[in-house]
Amino acid sequence: MADLSRFPITARWPATNPDAIQLYAFPTPNGVKISIALEELALPYEAHKVTLKPEDVKSPEFLTLNPNGKIPAIIDPDGPDGQPACVFESGAILIYLAEKTGKLIGNSASERLDILQWLMFQMGGIGPMFGQLGYFYRGDGKAIDDKRPKDRYIAETRRLLSVVEQRLDGREWLCGDYSIADIATGPWLRILDMYGAREAVGWWDFPNCIAYLDRFLARPAVQVGLVTPPRD
Structure with missing residues (x-):
C-alpha cells in the first residue's frame, strides 16, 4: 500500500x-x-x-x-x-x-503535436475568455454598469466558437480520434448553457459545435465525470 x-x-x-x-x-x-x-x-x-x-x-x-x-x-x-x-x-x-x-494523445508525433496545440488553445483561449464571460454575464461582474467588459467577452466568445466551428467542419473530434483536447474543450462549451449565455453568444449559429457537444455529452465516461466529485 x-x-x-x-x-x-x-x-x-x-x-x-x-x-x-x-x-x-x-x-x-x-x-x-x-x-x-x-x-x-x-x-x-x-x-x-x-x-x-x-x-x-x-x-x-x-x-x-x-x-x-x-x-x-x-x-x-x-x-x-x-x-x-x-x-x-x-x-x-x-x-x-x-x-x-x-x-488519448495520438499514435504518432504529428498527432501528438496537433492534440497539444488544441489543448493549449483551450487552456489559453477558451477557458480564460469563457470564464470572464461568466463573470460579467452571470457572476458579480453583471452588477457593473459599464457594459463594455461584458460586450468584449461576448464578442471574444463568439470569435473562439467560430474557430472551433471551422475546425470541426467535416470532423467528429478536434484532432481525428477523441483525445485530451476534446476532454478539455467539451466542458467549456457546456458551461455556456449553465451561464445562461447561449442566446447572448449566438450559440445556434454554430451547428458543428452543437453536434460536437452532443457527441461529447453522450459518452458514458463524460456523464460520470461531470458529476465527480458531486457538487453537494
Whole structure:
C-alpha cells in the first residue's frame, strides 16, 4: 500500500485507497476535465471535493499541492520512477495521464503535436475568455454598469466558437480520434448553457459545435465525470 503521509493534504482529505490516484477537484469545467479523463482511461481514482471557497483552495494543506490555490490537482501514488507525485494545472494533468497510459494523445508525433496545440488553445483561449464571460454575464461582474467588459467577452466568445466551428467542419473530434483536447474543450462549451449565455453568444449559429457537444455529452465516461466529485 502506498504511503502518502508525506503529502500534508491527506491529513485534511484522507485517502481511503492510497493506491489509487487522489483527485482534488470541484465540478467546474476545469475540475471535470480530470474526472472525465480518469473515467475514459479507466484509472482507479478517489475524488475529494475541494470547494472554491478560500477555506479550501487557499488552505495550507491544499497550497502544498498547488501553490496557486486552484483546483484541480492530483496525487499519483505510482508516479515517475514508481514514486508518488503531485500534479496541478488541468492541462498538465491531462498530458500527464495521457502519457502515463499512452492513450488519448495520438499514435504518432504529428498527432501528438496537433492534440497539444488544441489543448493549449483551450487552456489559453477558451477557458480564460469563457470564464470572464461568466463573470460579467452571470457572476458579480453583471452588477457593473459599464457594459463594455461584458460586450468584449461576448464578442471574444463568439470569435473562439467560430474557430472551433471551422475546425470541426467535416470532423467528429478536434484532432481525428477523441483525445485530451476534446476532454478539455467539451466542458467549456457546456458551461455556456449553465451561464445562461447561449442566446447572448449566438450559440445556434454554430451547428458543428452543437453536434460536437452532443457527441461529447453522450459518452458514458463524460456523464460520470461531470458529476465527480458531486457538487453537494
